[in-house]
Amino acid sequence: MTQHVRVQVRRLDPELPLPAYARPGDAGLDLFAREGAVLAPGERALLPTGIAIALPDGHAAFVHPRSGLATRHGVTTVNGPGTVDAGYRGEIKVNLINTDPTETFTVSRGDRIAQLVVQQVALAQLDEVDSLPDSVRGDTGHGASGGFGGVGATP
Numbered sequence: 001m002t003q004h005v006r007v008q009v010r011r012l013d014p015e016l017p018l019p020a021y022a023r024p025g026d027a028g029l030d031l032f033a034r035e036g037a038v039l040a041p042g043e044r045a046l047l048p049t050g051i052a053i054a055l056p057d058g059h060a061a062f063v064h065p066r067s068g069l070a071t072r073h074g075v076t077t078v079n080g081p082g083t084v085d086a087g088y089r090g091e092i093k094v095n096l097i098n099t100d101p102t103e104t105f106t107v108s109r110g111d112r113i114a115q116l117v118v119q120q121v122a123l124a125q126l127d128e129v130d131s132l133p134d135s136v137r138g139d140t141g142h143g144a145s146g147g148f149g150g151v152g153a154t155p
């Protein structure tokens with residue numbers, strides 16, 4: 001069952017449509033660029049989206065890159081995914097970077113540059129302890145479970 005949460009939104013640019021889910025079942029609302037930009041290889045830009053939101057308590061929104069831009073152009077978010085706090089009332093911005101080594105990437109006003117995923121988040125109440133409970137993983141990580149290959153691959 002899909003859960004819906006009501007999010008108040010202010011449009012800071014009346015000419016841009018509200019962010020929308022491109023298809024039923026999509027998790028991210030596509031965000032539009034309020035301004036264009038030209039990103040040389042390796043260059044980044046903080047682009048305004050023309051919207052500000054008020055999330056209910058216990059929620060956050062995450063500015064995720066779009067996989068099509070990443071795959072075709074090497075364009076992603078620098079801080080991906082960026083975190084929008086429930087208390088943030090400013091314009092949502094997208095920290096875009098062109099990681100392509102040779103191609104310049106042009107953003108036009110109105111382009112869909114990133115997607116906003118709204119999620120419930122738990123706020124941690126930190127209980128300081130001297131030792132943590134045992135677990136199967138323990139303190140292993142960073143590839144400790146094996147290599148990257150599938151069945152039969154060398155570890």
Ligand SMILES: O=c1ccn([C@H]2C[C@H](O)[C@@H](COP(=O)(O)OP(=O)(O)OP(=O)(O)O)O2)c(=O)[nH]1
Nearest residue numbers: 063079081082083084085088091092093094095
């Ligand atoms: O991709 C992003 C990431 C953040 N923000 C806005 C909303 C967020 O609530 C605020 C602060 O973000 P964050 O906490 O990640 O940045 P910070 O560097 O820790 O700044 P601050 O000291 O203001 O918390 O900036 C965006 O518009 N887009």
Ligand SMILES: [Mg+2]
Nearest residue numbers: 083084085088
């Ligand atoms: Mg912060």
